[in-house]
Every structure is written in C-alpha cells, then in structure tokens.
Amino acid sequence: MSNLLEIDNLKVGFKNSSSQWTNAVDGVSIAVRPGEILGIVGESGCGKSVTMFSVLKLHDQRNTRYAGEIRFEDTELLTVPEKDMRQLRGKDIGFIFQNPMSSLNPLLTIGQQIRETVTSHRKHLPKKEVEALCIKALDDAGADDSAVWMSKYPYQLSGGMLQRVVIAIALVNEPKLLIADEPTTALDVTIQAQLLKVLCHIRDERGMSIVLITHDMGVVAETCDRVAVMYLGQIVETASVDELFANPRHPYTQGLLAATPPMVGKIPERLNTISGSVPQLSEVAKGCRFASRCPFASQECLSGDIPMFDVDEQHQSRCIKFNTIPDFRKVTA
Amino acid sequence: MLKYIFKRLLSAVPVIFIVGILAFFLSRLSKGDPARVIAGTDATDSQVAAIRQQMGLDLPLPNQLWDWFIALLHGNFGYSYILNQSVSSAIASHIFPTLSVAIFGEILSLAIAIPLGILAADKQGTFTDKLVQGFATLTTSMPSFLVGLLLMLLFATRLNLLPVSGFVSPTESFSQYILHLILPAVSVTTLQIAIVARMTRSSMIDALSSDYIRTAVAKGLPRSQQLWHHGFKNAAIPVLTVVGQSFGELIAGSIIVETVFDIPGLGQLVVNSILRRDYQMIQGILIFVAIVFIFVNLITDVLYAVIDPRIRQESF
Amino acid sequence: MVSQIDNKNQQIDDVSGADHVPNSVDIDDENKTGKRQNQNSLWAAIKSSPSALYGGIFLLIIVFACVVIPHVMKMDPFATKASDILMAPSWQHVMGADNVGRDVFARVLFGGESSLLVGGSVAVVSGVLGFIVGAYSAFFPKIGYWLMRVCDGLMAFPAILFGIALIGGLGQSIGNVILALSIVFIPYVARVVRSATMSNMNENYVSVLVSLGASSTRILWRNIALNVIAPWIIEVTFVFADAILVEAAMSFIGTGIPQPSPSWGNMLYDSRTYIYQAWWLTVFPGVALALTVFVINIFGDGLREVFDPKRRR
Numbered sequence: 031m032s033n034l035l036e037i038d039n040l041k042v043g044f045k046n047s048s049s050q051w052t053n054a055v056d057g058v059s060i061a062v063r064p065g066e067i068l069g070i071v072g073e074s075g076c077g078k079s080v081t082m083f084s085v086l087k088l089h090d091q092r093n094t095r096y097a098g099e100i101r102f103e104d105t106e107l108l109t110v111p112e113k114d115m116r117q118l119r120g121k122d123i124g125f126i127f128q129n130p131m132s133s134l135n136p137l138l139t140i141g142q143q144i145r146e147t148v149t150s151h152r153k154h155l156p157k158k159e160v161e162a163l164c165i166k167a168l169d170d171a172g173a174d175d176s177a178v179w180m181s182k183y184p185y186q187l188s189g190g191m192l193q194r195v196v197i198a199i200a201l202v203n204e205p206k207l208l209i210a211d212e213p214t215t216a217l218d219v220t221i222q223a224q225l226l227k228v229l230c231h232i233r234d235e236r237g238m239s240i241v242l243i244t245h246d247m248g249v250v251a252e253t254c255d256r257v258a259v260m261y262l263g264q265i266v267e268t269a270s271v272d273e274l275f276a277n278p279r280h281p282y283t284q285g286l287l288a289a290t291p292p293m294v295g296k297i298p299e300r301l302n303t304i305s306g307s308v309p310q311l312s313e314v315a316k317g318c319r320f321a322s323r324c325p326f327a328s329q330e331c332l333s334g335d336i337p338m339f340d341v342d343e344q345h346q347s348r349c350i351k352f353n354t355i356p357d358f359r360k361v362t363a
Numbered sequence: 364m365l366k367y368i369f370k371r372l373l374s375a376v377p378v379i380f381i382v383g384i385l386a387f388f389l390s391r392l393s394k395g396d397p398a399r400v401i402a403g404t405d406a407t408d409s410q411v412a413a414i415r416q417q418m419g420l421d422l423p424l425p426n427q428l429w430d431w432f433i434a435l436l437h438g439n440f441g442y443s444y445i446l447n448q449s450v451s452s453a454i455a456s457h458i459f460p461t462l463s464v465a466i467f468g469e470i471l472s473l474a475i476a477i478p479l480g481i482l483a484a485d486k487q488g489t490f491t492d493k494l495v496q497g498f499a500t501l502t503t504s505m506p507s508f509l510v511g512l513l514l515m516l517l518f519a520t521r522l523n524l525l526p527v528s529g530f531v532s533p534t535e536s537f538s539q540y541i542l543h544l545i546l547p548a549v550s551v552t553t554l555q556i557a558i559v560a561r562m563t564r565s566s567m568i569d570a571l572s573s574d575y576i577r578t579a580v581a582k583g584l585p586r587s588q589q590l591w592h593h594g595f596k597n598a599a600i601p602v603l604t605v606v607g608q609s610f611g612e613l614i615a616g617s618i619i620v621e622t623v624f625d626i627p628g629l630g631q632l633v634v635n636s637i638l639r640r641d642y643q644m645i646q647g648i649l650i651f652v653a654i655v656f657i658f659v660n661l662i663t664d665v666l667y668a669v670i671d672p673r674i675r676q677e678s679f
Numbered sequence: 680m681v682s683q684i685d686n687k688n689q690q691i692d693d694v695s696g697a698d699h700v701p702n703s704v705d706i707d708d709e710n711k712t713g714k715r716q717n718q719n720s721l722w723a724a725i726k727s728s729p730s731a732l733y734g735g736i737f738l739l740i741i742v743f744a745c746v747v748i749p750h751v752m753k754m755d756p757f758a759t760k761a762s763d764i765l766m767a768p769s770w771q772h773v774m775g776a777d778n779v780g781r782d783v784f785a786r787v788l789f790g791g792e793s794s795l796l797v798g799g800s801v802a803v804v805s806g807v808l809g810f811i812v813g814a815y816s817a818f819f820p821k822i823g824y825w826l827m828r829v830c831d832g833l834m835a836f837p838a839i840l841f842g843i844a845l846i847g848g849l850g851q852s853i854g855n856v857i858l859a860l861s862i863v864f865i866p867y868v869a870r871v872v873r874s875a876t877m878s879n880m881n882e883n884y885v886s887v888l889v890s891l892g893a894s895s896t897r898i899l900w901r902n903i904a905l906n907v908i909a910p911w912i913i914e915v916t917f918v919f920a921d922a923i924l925v926e927a928a929m930s931f932i933g934t935g936i937p938q939p940s941p942s943w944g945n946m947l948y949d950s951r952t953y954i955y956q957a958w959w960l961t962v963f964p965g966v967a968l969a970l971t972v973f974v975i976n977i978f979g980d981g982l983r984e985v986f987d988p989k990r991r992r
C-alpha cells in the first residue's frame with residue numbers, strides 16, 4: 031500500500047531579525063499511511079509543528095526556506111504552484127490548530143466560517159447542500175446542537191465547543207489527511223478525552239489519515255497507531271505505538287517515557303526527568319544532538335552525524351548504541 | 364442595538380454641552396463692545412444701549428449663557444448683525460459645495476487609502492510597502508491648499524485636462540459638477556489618504572499575524588478573501604476611528620481649499636466674515652462644524668457595533 | 680468583556696493622540712548602568728536610527744538657514760524694485776521676485792523664521808501645559824474625567840477653524856497666533872500624556888516595584904516618567920509640525936501672520952493670482968513648507984524608533 035504523505039529529508043530554515051538562517055527542521059523523513067493515526071511527539075520547540083506546517087506551507091513565505099521533498103499522493107508540495115496549493119489546503123488536507131479561542135475569527139459567525147470553507151472549494155454547490163455538509167461536519171465533531179451553533183459568534187461558545195468547530199472546519203470537505211497540532215493542549219482534561227475520541231471515531235468512520243502532534247505520551251498511547259519522536263529538528267525514533275512503549279531504542283524516548291506516568295500498574299513515587307535543557311538550535315554541534323543530555327553518551331557519539339538505524343523493519347532509531355542501551359524499565363527501576 | 368445607540372447618544376451630551384460653553388466664552392473673548400461695533404462709530408449711546416438690550420448683552424453672564432444654550436438647542440447658531448441674517452440660513456446657503464467636496468474627498472480617500480494600506484501590509488517589508496509608506500510620510504507634510512495650488516499649477520498651465528476653478532450645481536450639469544469637484548477633492552483628501560492608509564497598514568499587520576488568519580490560509584481561502592473578509596474586518600475599527608475624525612478635517616480642509624479653487628461654499632463665507640470682522644458668523648460656523656464632527660463620531664460608534672458582535676453585546 | 684471595551688477605548692485614545700504611545704520598560708538599564716552610560720546608549724540609539732539622525736541634522740540646517748542666514752547676509756524681505764517685478768529665478772534672485780519686485784529667497788527665509796518661531800513656541804507652550812493637564816488628570820481621575828471631556832470638546836473643533844475663531848477674538852498678531860494655536864494643541868498633548876501615564880500606572884512592573892519596597896517618588900520619576908516622557912516628546916515633535924501647517928493655512932486665508940510680514944502661507948495666497956505667469960511664487964514657499972514639515976515628521980518617526988525599538992517595522 032503506498033503512502034498518503036511522504037516527507038523526505040525535509041529542512042525548514044527561518045531567517046531571524048539579523049538575516050541569519052537557522053534550520054528548525056533538519057532532515058526529517060517520515061511517511062503517513064492511509065487510514066493510520068501517526069503521532070509526532072517531542073518537547074516544545076523540537077520542530078514537530080514546523081514540520082507539519084510545512085506540509086501546507088503555512089509559514090511566512092518571506093523568511094522561510096524549504097529543502098527536501100514533501101509528496102502528497104502524486105503531488106510534490108514544495109514546488110506546487112500557489113494556486114494548486116490553495117486547492118489542497120482545507121480540501122484534501124484539513125488542519126486543526128492548537129488554540130481554538132484565537133483560531134476562529136471573532137467577527138464572523140460559526141456558520142460563516144464553516145460555509146466559506148466549503149464554498150471556496152466548491153463554488154457551485156447549492157446552498158442547501160452546503161448547509162447540510164456544515165451541519166453534518168459539526169455533528170461528527172460532536173456538537174450537540176449544530177443548527178444553533180451555526181448562528182453563534184465565537185465569543186458565545188466555550189473553548190471545548192470552539193475546538194469542535196475547528197475540527198468541523200477541518201472535516202467539512204472530507205479531507206484525506208487531517209493534521210491536528212496539539213488539539214487538546216489548551217483544553218481541560220475531560221474535554222481532551224472527548225475530543226480524542228471524536229478524532230478516533232472520525233478515522234474509523236471515514237478512513238482518513240490523521241497526524242497528531244502532541245507532547246503528551248499518554249495521548250499517543252491512547253490514540254495513535256504509529257509514533258515518531260522528534261528532538262531538536264530531527265526524528266530520533268519511529269515505531270508502532272506498542273513497540274515503542276515496550277521497547278524504546280533511543281535514550282531520549284526512554285527519558286520521555288520515564289517522565290510519563292505508566293498507563294497500567296503502580297504509579298512510581300517519583301517520575302524521572304531528563305537532565306539538562308534543550309540546547310539552542312544555533313548551538314548544535316556535530317554528532318548526536320541528544321549527546322549533551324544523554325546518560326550513555328561517549329566520544330563516538332560526537333564523531334559525526336548519526337543516521338537512522340533499523341531496529342527492525344518497522345522500528346528505527348537514531349542512536350548508534352540502539353542495540354546495547356539497557357531496557358529502560360531497568361534504568362528507571 | 365438600539366440601547367447601544369441610545370447610550371452613545373447620551374455620552375455625546377456632555378461633549379456638546381462643553382462645546383457650547385467653550386463657544387460661548389469664545390464669542391465673549393473679543394475686545395471692545397460688540398454692540399458698538401454693530402451700531403457703527405457714529406452711533407449715539409442710546410442707540411448702542413438699544414442694540415445691547417436687543418442682543419441680550421445687558422443680562423448677567425449666566426443668563427446670557429442660558430439663552431445661548433436655549434438658542435443652540437433650537438438649532439440657532441447665532442445671528443450675524445452685519446449680514447442681517449441668521450447664521451443657520453447663511454450656512455444653509457453655503458453648505459452644499461463644501462459638503463460636496465468633503466464627501467467626494469472622503470469617498471476618494473476610502474477608495475484609495477484602504478486598498479493601499481492592505482497592499483502595504485500584505486507586502487510588508489517589500490519595495491511596494493516602502494513606497495506606500497514613503498508616499499504617506501511625504502503627503503502628511505503637505506497641507507491641502509498647497510496640494511491644491513500645485514495641482515492647479517500643473518493642470519492650469521501644463522495639462523488643461525480639468526477645470527481649475529468654480530463650482531457647477533449638479534442640477535445644471537451633473538458631469539460638470541463632478542469634473543469641477545475632482546481637483547478640490549483630491550487636494551483635501553491627499554493628507555487623509557496618507558493617514559488612513561497608515562492606520563490601515565498597521566492595524567492590518569496586527570490582524571494578519573493572528574491565528575484566525577492562519578486558519579483562513581489553512582482552509583484554502585483565496586488571498587483576497589483572507590485579506591478582506593478576515594483581515595480587514597478585524598482591522599476596521601481603528602481605521603474607522605481615523606476615518607470618523609478625518610471627516611471633520613475634510614470639512615475644515617475644504618473651507619481652506621475653496622479659496623484656492625474659487626468655490627462658493629462655507630470657506631468663502633468664513634473668509635468674507637474674516638474680512639467683515641463678522642465673528643458671530645465664524646463662531647456659528649465653528650459650532651456647526653463641531654456638531655457635525657460629534658455627529659460623525661456617533662455614526663462611527665454605531666458602525667463599531669455593526670462590525671463587532673462583542674460591542675453590540677455590551678449594551679444588553 | 681470589560682477588558683475588550685477598555686482595549687477599544689485604549690486604541691482610540693492612542694489613535695487620536697496623533698500616533699501610538701510606546702511603552703518600553705527599562706528598569707534594569709536604569710538601575711545597573713550609571714547615568715553617563717545611559718546617555719551613551721541614548722546617543723547610540725539615535726545613531727542607530729537614520730531617521731532621527733538625518734531628520735535632526737536637516738532640521739538644524741533648516742533652522743540655521745532661516746534664523747541665521749537672512750540676518751548675517753542682511754537680506755531685506757521688504758525691499759521692492761519695480762524693474763524686478765515677477766522676475767524669473769536668476770543669479771540676481773535665485774528664487775525669482777514677486778509681484779512688487781521683492782526677493783522671493785529672502786521672503787522664504789524670513790517666512791521660515793516666523794513659521795519656526797510659531798511652531799517652536801506652540802510646541803513648547805502646549806507641550807508644557809498639555810503635560811501638566813495630562814498628568815494631573817491621570818493622577819486625579821475624577822477631575823481628570825471632566826478635564827478630558829473639555830479636551831474632547833476642544834478637539835471637536837477642527838484646528839484651523841478654532842485657530843481662526845480665536846484670532847478673531849484675540850486680534851491678529853504673531854503673538855496671538857502662538858497663543859491661539861497653543862490652546863488648540865493642548866488637548867492633543869494632554870491626551871497622550873494621560874493615556875501613557877495611566878497605562879504605565881497599570882503595568883505590572885509598577886506593582887512589582889511597589890512590592891519590592893520602592894518609594895513612590897522613586898517609582899514615579901525613575902520609571903513612569905521615562906515611559907511618559909518618551910511619548911510626550913514624540914507628540915510635541917508632531918505638534919511642532921502640525922502647528923507650522925495650521926499657521927500656514929491660517930495665513931493663507933488671511934488670519935495668521937499679518938501682512939506685509941512674509942509667511943509661507945500668505946506668500947502662497949499671493950502666488951495664486953500669478954499662478955499662470957510665475958510658478959516660482961508657488962513652488963518655492965510650497966516646497967519650503969512641505970520640506971520643513973517633512974523633516975520634522977521624519978525626525979519624530981525617528982525619535983519613536985529610538986524610544987521604542989519594539990515597534991520598528
């Protein structure tokens with residue numbers, strides 16, 4: 031089965047105020063298969079959002095440069111003309127943003143904001159059908175009274191309700207790929223769980239692929255099929271969720287897992303933290319980027335750029351010691 | 364909504380009240396006895412006293428102030444003893460050309476400044492943006508009458524394309540009416556274009572960096588819809604404030620510019636009143652313009668509520 | 680909801696006060712470095728903003744040209760010469776001669792002197808009085824409310840018309856022009872000072888300082904003042920430019936600087952009659968006026984950059 035989205039050696043650079051370029055994403059390769067939920071995890075600033083924003087080229091064009099390839103079905107997104115790119119946005123690829131309160135235009139009704147998503151891609155659709163599509167999308171996103179919501183302004187709805195609206199906007203054109211950038215971070219815990227359920231349900235019903243960007247290992251365990259762990263602009267480990275949680279083969283992943291309360295069993299008295307802090311992108315030296323915080327780092331880790339190693343066919347790690355580092359349960363015990 | 368409008372109307376009352384008091388003291392500022400000025404140099408004392416009584420100048424100051432307010436409330440802006448005509452009727456017979464220039468100028472300024480400001484914000488930091496900003500700084504340095512004179516110099520002596528003086532009533536010939544308005548309107552509005560374009564640019568830049576614009580991009584909306592429907596709608600309130608203020612400035616500007624283009628409007632009335640030392644008239648016109656200004660601000664307040672549902676909400 | 684309404688009013692306040700009020704917080708700078716170093720960094724900031732630097736230099740050149748040159752060269756703006764009437768620019772009259780044979784160059788420079796005198800005096804007078812009114816109404820909100828309503832009332836009169844009406848009452852002279860325009864511009868300055876003072880009193884860092892035990896005078900003068908004086912100076916610069924424009928407009932319709940004293944406004948009025956024959960009568964005073972105001976505006980924009988690098992864009 032061919033991949034829906036393939037990102038190949040993507041590099042995204044930003045220009046700062048003194049006109050210097052820094053690569054926020056440095057050689058990311060990842061694929062999204064049809065119908066799967068792929069989780070991308072990492073600390074804030076690791077480049078997970080930057081990577082997925084690049085898929086729709088949402089960065090400010092004037093101070094961003096891209097290199098590498100992003101293929102969506104048969105289209106090469108980095109070189110596609112702006113006109114065709116616009117057709118993909120909101121139609122074949124839906125996007126859910128982090129903060130629902132600010133993601134919606136405060137001066138337009140919910141109805142206007144969903145409707146225009148349909149009409150800008152399908153100009154000649156009769157009004158009634160547009161309306162029906164909008165209501166259906168809101169229903170699918172879990173709105174309890176879609177028709178009433180349509181006439182409301184954003185300030186009249188709560189954060190959880192607004193995030194459902196944002197999901198409905200992303201869904202309304204039945205995209206093949208849904209990218210959700212920390213969709214639940216700004217909301218409280220009970221609503222988080224409901225919204226994650228909504229996303230899973232949509233995937234089961236419509237068979238679309240979902241990329242879920244998050245920093246929460248718990249969310250990954252609950253929702254995703256596969257997961258990619260990012261650190262400082264690079265992917266450090268990819269595997270299926272079960273494999274990753276059972277057998278993490280990168281010290282950073284191990285650290286992340288050790289910092290998360292386990293899903294089953296007794297919660298340890300204290301959770302581990304990863305020592306040190308994320309270095310600045312501009313300070314990245316040769317070799318493994320995690321070396322400065324890694325308990326297993328040695329001289330050879332700094333000798334050159336580290337490639338991805340195959341742990342097995344479905345499991346890759348960017349650690350030269352992937353075979354020798356101890357099992358993390360023993361480390362934390 | 365009605366409640367909101369009512370609240371706004373109410374809040375304008377103290378300002379109108381203060382404008383009235385200020386204007387009253389302004390009218391009592393002039394040295395010398397207005398009654399004697401009106402009566403003429405060779406009038407007898409009893410003639411002067413009669414005029415004083417007729418004008419109410421013999422009453423105590425608070426009573427005069429009270430009378431003044433009662434008159435204002437009746438729409439009476441004073442009486443010119445020199446023209447033997449009420450200020451309101453003089454204004455009525457001169458207002459049309461002035462309003463024509465001001466309104467035409469306002470339309471021009473909106474039609475040019477807003478797209479220009481949006482363009483500059485969209486192309487922020489590029490050559491186009493710098494060009495718009497440079498134009499704005501340059502034109503904020505040119506008073507309307509100077510622009511008028513320079514246009515006149517250009518059109519009268521070089522191009523011969525447009526009429527450079529006079530006013531034609533629209534009932535006489537509508538096309539001539541418009542043609543005669545073009546240069547005066549451009550003159551009064553150049554400065555306003557700069558101000559409105561600047562404000563549009565800076566408030567558009569704020570709007571364009573917001574999350575909902577990113578959402579609009581991710582939805583695949585055409586750029587024009589992102590800019591106008593999402594960006595400008597949110598940027599409009601500060602712009603509207605400036606536009607509201609600009610209308611008063613446009614009226615004041617056209618009063619000056621009328622002198623350049625020989626237009627028989629309020630400006631001519633002002634200039635003639637200066638020559639005649641008819642300060643009642645000037646003060647009456649001043650209050651009239653201030654009231655127009657307050658009224659236009661009220662309209663902009665109402666428009667805020669039309670644009671922003673949250674402001675609409677606040678009154679309920 | 681309340682914050683939104685406040686926000687809207689705040690915006691309007693900002694807008695009406697000619698332009699934005701910068702809000703930089705420089706506590707650290709102020710405390711760690713000595714006064715001398717502060718001056719150095721101010722100088723460095725001025726140097727780093729080309730607008731402020733070149734605007735300032737050109738402004739000095741204009742002031743020098745208008746205030747010093749005509750007196751040193753003993754130019755006479757009133758000398759008439761029948762043979763020179765409406766003479767085009769030449770070596771004899773670099774800017775030509777007017778309808779009674781007076782040298783336009785001399786008149787432009789003398790006109791500039793009175794324009795700068797009026798603009799500068801109005802900036803100083805309305806700047807000082809506006810500061811007092813604005814700061815006072817920020818510290819005493821009840822009186823402040825009514826002071827601001829008076830300012831609203833004053834600002835409802837367009838500057839030019841208000842100036843004309845005041846001159847009508849006061850009588851036409853250069854002193855009265857200054858007096859009238861100072862009254863006109865006080866509310867603009869007061870509004871900027873008030874809103875800057877109030878927004879700074881509400882800033883978090885003020886309460887932080889209070890909780891650190893700073894004395895109230897210290898808070899006022901070392902911190903708030905810094906953040907109020909910057910927007911105040913910027914506003915005063917723009918009043919300087921605006922006053923020159925309004926004076927020119929008033930002189931243009933005959934209520935400004937009384938004839939035969941030259942002013943750019945009354946020279947432009949006279950030029951209108953000869954616009955078909957003598958372009959130089961319009962162009963030179965016009966360019967002088969626009970250039971001067973332009974330079975002051977650039978200088979003001981530059982000052983804004985110096986005081987508030989955050990808003991530079």
